[in-house]
Amino acid sequence: MKRIFFILFITFGLKAQAQGNLQFNQVINMAFTAANTTPVTVPAGKVWKIENCMLPSTGNTYAQMQYNGVIYNLRQQNTSTQVANFPFWFSGGSSLIFGAGGPVGGLLSIIEFNIIP
Numbered sequence: 001m002k003r004i005f006f007i008l009f010i011t012f013g014l015k016a017q018a019q020g021n022l023q024f025n026q027v028i029n030m031a032f033t034a035a036n037t038t039p040v041t042v043p044a045g046k047v048w049k050i051e052n053c054m055l056p057s058t059g060n061t062y063a064q065m066q067y068n069g070v071i072y073n074l075r076q077q078n079t080s081t082q083v084a085n086f087p088f089w090f091s092g093g094s095s096l097i098f099g100a101g102g103p104v105g106g107l108l109s110i111i112e113f114n115i116i117p
Helices: 002-015
Strands: 021-032 046-054 062-067 070-076 088-091 095-101 106-116
Antiparallel strands (some): 021 106, 062 095
């Protein structure tokens, strides 16, 4: 009986395929303003890895991201601490809005990958 399960496991295991491989495409440095309400959509066939969020050193500001209607804090300037644990991964078709509280915006560092079947 163990031999039958082993043979079935090997047979199905060899036929299993991954969803695809990731291939580096480009680095995106995306600036955003404090009052931004325009969504950004990850292109189809791509994956974004958000590496970090930077804020200007002036003022008491924070950066936020809206994803699926929920707002997430990315960074708080007055404490100089990172609120969120980077990186974030988003698949093609994901809609994101980046904004900030306070008078200024910020800068995102994003790596874009192609999905290779």
